[in-house]
Amino acid sequence: MPGLLTLAYLIGSITFIVGLKMLSNPATxxxxxxxAAAGMFIAIAGTIFLYEEDGARLxxxxxxxxxxxxxxxxxxLAARKVKMTAMPEMVSLFNGMGGACAMLISIVEFDHLTNGTTTISITKLIKDAVGQAALSGDISIGESFGNPTGKYLIILLGLIIGTVSFxxxxxxxxKLNGKVKDxxxxxxxxxxxxxxxAIVIASAWLLYDVHQQFNSGNGGWTSYPSNTALPDIQFQSMRDTGLINTLFYxxxxxxxVYGVMFVMPIGGADMPVVISLLNSFTGVAAACGGFLYDNPVMLTGGILVGSAGTIxxxxMCKAMNRSLKNVLIGSFGGSTAAGGGAKVEGNYKEINIADAAVVMRYASKVMIVPGYGLAVxxxxxxxxxxxxxxxxxxxxxxxAIHPVAGRMPGHMNVLLAEADVPYEKLEEMETANAAMAATDVVLVLGANDVVNPAAKTxxxxxxxxxPILEVELAKMVIVNKRSMKPGYAGIENALFFQPKTSMLFGDAKSVLQQLVAEVKTL
Amino acid sequence: MTAILDFLQLHIEMVYIVILSVFLGIEVISRVPSVLHTPLMSGANAIHGVVIIGAIIVMGKAEADNYLALVLGFLAVILGTLNVVGGFVVTDRMLEMFKKKK
Structure with missing residues (x-):
């Protein structure tokens, strides 16, 4: 019953829209x-049991x-076992799986369209031909199947976008789990x-060749009876498939290559942006599948993610005050390598656990600035x-939560929420900056670029x-880091050399444990 | 050119869906607080797993002697399922942590 499948897809599409809407409000x-997951289940079950093509079930x-x-x-298993810190990697990995899925679909459909033969019943053929004859007064068997160029275009788009995303x-x-270096x-x-x-040119060439073969009637769409006794005819859609296959692969x-080279030079600070962008790529690749199969739920789901992901x-780019173009060209890594930014020199002073504990214990207002170091x-x-x-x-x-602290926007919120830190204690950047001057001690835990005054000066x-967290406005700053090495963006931080800053070296967890033990004795 | 126009005409309803969905996506997302950026990205990630439907169709149509379609289709079903199931479960785990808030 095809109507039922249509209904399943309609429900799926609506749940995606409602789901996304509710996802953008903390309460819902x-x-x-x-x-959205329920809608997805309905759409998948519907496809498995109700999908029909030319009257044939799957x-x-x-x-x-x-x-x-x-x-x-x-x-x-993977989603249950993953640590909160590895969440961004996980999202990236699942996103890659979706891209690979779109890629594989395109390969199979391409192969089917190019190298496969289609068996069509004479009855259907005559019906099509007669229908066409009535319209145009002229019967052409090949025409009744339509020009395949558009279909090739969609397959190519799905292939390219899906593969780049993968x-x-x-x-x-x-990169996020440290296996790949910049x-x-x-x-x-x-x-x-x-x-x-090269990708664009090869695609255009392929489409042109398909179009030519179709128009000349030379290769493609020549019919030959598979068996004269049977009323079925086999078609090979393209006769000259060598060039098309070579171009496609x-x-x-x-x-x-492009997918690898595209992400390779982009520095760590931009990784959230890149994942979000690749996420919307996969959405578009899924939507190509929607076009290919005339499937509305794939289309709405894919395009929704594509546009929402782009926004x-x-x-995210706005939060870092950079343009998308800037990120895409990957100038971050480039300009850093080229020595952008003034060299910061100077002396820094260290503080020991006991002193840090005393300072914080007798302060009246402490602000904690968490960063990736805390997460890791x-x-x-x-x-x-x-x-x-x-x-x-x-x-x-x-x-004080910087919107892009950590490896993903909202990373710190998720992390601290896991530890049951009350929601009211998390202050957004503007509020935190306004409170900074009245703060006695700022404790920076493994954050670097988001407190780097170079962003302003x-x-x-x-x-x-x-925009940064202006911790230098506070009376005292304690920075916990593992070493003096620059942060993920590879930039020196003048904050560490300021007179009111003290460095507290060590792994965030062990330093905090020692601080807790120390504060207890005070 | 005509081929593309023909294709456009043949799929004009889909083209409308695309255009409207683009604006819908923008509208739905544009007022999200930064707290929810990560879960939202993850949720959207799960939703584009809808590409699994294409994989199921590929798999379900593959003839028994078409090994390319069978093998790649099977792989595509696995990867697509990973995307959907993993995506929704990870998102739920992230959001679970917000549940104590009012």
Whole structure:
């Protein structure tokens, strides 16, 4: 009953819209996620049991359920086991899986369209031909199947976007968990552009060739009876498939190269933006599948994510005061390598655990600035412990959350929420900055670029213009870091050399544990 | 050119869906607080897993002797499922942590 499937897809599309809407409000977010998941389930079940093409149901149920089972088990395990710090990597990895899925679909559909033969019943053929004859007064068997150029275009788009998203996500995943290092060479942007141009040219060539073959009637769409006794005719859609196949697989290879090269030079500070962008890419690739199969739920789901993901990407860029174009060209890594930003020299002073504990215990207002160092050390629980301890002793403790602290926007919120830090204690950047002057001690935990004053003072710095947490306004700053090494963006931080700043070296977790023990004795 | 125009005409309803969905996506997202950026990205990530439907169709149509379609289709189903299931579960885990807030 095809009507039922249409209904399933309609429900799916609506739940995606409602789900996304609810996801953007803290009170309804969790429900929204579940609603979208329910809609997805309905759409998938509907496809499995109700989908029909030319009156034929799907088969290979064993394979389908096998794949669904393996994917579900692995997916649930991976998602349940992953640590909160590794969340951004996980999202990137799942995103890559979606991109790879779109890529594989395109390969199979391309192969089917180009190298496969289609068997069509004479009855349907005559029906089509007669219908066409009535319209145009002229019968052409090939025409009744339509020009395949558009279909090739959609397949190519799905292939290119899906593959770039897959390859890029894998690199982003490797970068976030430290397996892949930043890599760039002179003129990389030119090479990237050349690869992109090659992809476009090869695609245009392929489409042109398909179009020519179709128009000349030379290769494609020649019919030959498979068996004269049977009323079925087999068609090979393209006769001259050599060039088309070569071009297609070259485009596939070039897309992999482009995806890798696209993410490779982009520095860490931009990784959230890149993941969000690749996320919207995969959405568009899914939407290409929607076009290919005339499938409304794939189309709405894909395009929604594509546009919402793009907006999210732009919001993130805004938070860092950089343009999307700037990020895309990857100038961050480039300008840093070229020595952008003034060299910061000077002496810094260290503080020991006991002194730091005393200073914080007898302060009246403490502000904690969490960063990636906190996340990587899994120190959110002990951080909350320190906060509670200080509060018990009458110190007012709050958290200043920079929108792009950590590796993803909202990363710190999620992390601290995991440790049961009350929501009211998390202050957004504007509020926190306003309170900074009245703060006695700022404790910076593994954050660097988001408190770097160069963003305000040094026009040559790659992060110039990014809004920062103005911790230097407070009376005293204690910075916990593992070493003096620059942060993820690779820029020196003048804050560490200021007279009111003291450095407290060590892993965030062990430092916080020692601080807790120390404060308890005071 | 005519081929593209023909294709456009053949799929004009889809083109309308695309354009309206673009604006809908922008509208739905534009007022999200930064606290929810990560879960939202993750949720959107799960939703584009809808590409699994394409994988199921590919798999379900594959003839028994078409090994390319069978193998790649099977892989696509696994990867698509990973995207959907993993995406929704991770998002739920993130949002679970917000539940104690009013």
């Amino acid at each position: 977010a969790r429900k929204g996620n579940l609603i 088969h290979n149920y064993g394979w389908i359920f096998g794949g669904l089972f393996i994917g579900t088990v692995v997916g649930v 390859a890029g996500s894998m690199i982003a995943w490797g 890599f760039s060479f002179n003129g990389q942007h030119i090479v990237n552009l050349a690869v992109l141009a 070259s485009i596939l290879a070039l897309s992999v 999210l990407t732009i919001l 050390a899994q120190a959110q629980h002990v951080c909350h412990e320190l906060e509670k301890l200080l509060e018990e002793k009458g110190v007012e403790v709050n958290y 040094d026009p040559a710095s790659p992060i110039y213009g990014m």
